[in-house]
Amino acid sequence: ETGVTQTPRHLVMGMTNKKSLKCEQHLGHNAMYWYKQSAKKPLELMFVYNFKEQTENNSVPSRFSPECPNSSHLFLHLHTLQPEDSALYLCASSHTGVGTNYGYTFGSGTRLTVV
Amino acid sequence: RKEVEQDPGPFNVPEGATVAFNCTYSNSASQSFFWYRQDCRKEPKLLMSVYSSGNEDGRFTAQLNRASQYISLLIRDSKLSDSATYLCVVANYGGSQGNLIFGKGTKLSVKP
Numbered sequence: 001e002t003g004v005t006q007t008p009r010h011l012v013m014g015m016t017n018k019k020s021l022k023c024e025q026h027l028g029h030n031a032m033y034w035y036k037q038s039a040k041k042p043l044e045l046m047f048v049y050n051f052k053e054q055t056e057n058n059s060v061p062s063r064f065s066p067e068c069p070n071s072s073h074l075f076l077h078l079h080t081l082q083p084e085d086s087a088l089y090l091c092a093s094s095h096t097g098v099g100t101n102y103g104y105t106f107g108s109g110t111r112l113t114v115v
Numbered sequence: 116r117k118e119v120e121q122d123p124g125p126f127n128v129p130e131g132a133t134v135a136f137n138c139t140y141s142n143s144a145s146q147s148f149f150w151y152r153q154d155c156r157k158e159p160k161l162l163m164s165v166y167s168s169g170n171e172d173g174r175f176t177a178q179l180n181r182a183s184q185y186i187s188l189l190i191r192d193s194k195l196s197d198s199a200t201y202l203c204v205v206a207n208y209g210g211s212q213g214n215l216i217f218g219k220g221t222k223l224s225v226k227p
Contacts, residue, residue, distance in 0.1 A: 002158070042119070043159070043202075043217040056214065090158055103149050103161040103204075104215060111156075 003027040006091050006107035013081065014115055021076040021110045023091030031096045032074040033104065034066060037088040049074060050096055081114045088112075118142060119218035121203050127224045132193045136221045138186040138203030145216075147206035148179055150188050152199045153220065159202055162188075193225045 004025045013019050034046040048056035049068040065077040074091055088111050092104040121138045128134050148165035165177040165186055176189040186203055200220040207214050
């Protein structure tokens, strides 16, 4: 258990479905992130929340909609996805502090398959 | 040029071997550097930060060369449990809070 919990672990959804991914961190961090990991590609940053304010949207299609109600919880709402959106979606958290040497703590990820 | 480049491997080595991974990054303003380890179908986990003076953690030694924009990881006396993908990670702190840029990773397989 890393202190960052993601649910569900696995998700299969049709292209017309709406689903949500959930992330919760118990580390007292104030920044949270969504990353996408596709086969044979590096991790891609999707969204950044700092003190529950979105500070980065890395040109992510609108069919992915993040929500951060507080510093401990992060959601990724999914609707009308495409098969190429199938990937491992990873949530991470960290302390904030420009110039600091903090790494991120990742959750176990949600393996999403769009059919 | 990719932001973080790594040799994808795989590196197949016998137990006890010494293996070195290299990584280059394109943004000369990058401020923090890490090595992460990712086991098959698991999340990445921080292995170690990389400091300018070089640092060691047991069998693992990390080096940073800012002038050449080059990072390395040396693993001595490889164990079977070291088999994983090693991700080189660079942090760029700009207008938004820390943005980690990941390499594709180098796969290591340690054989008996």
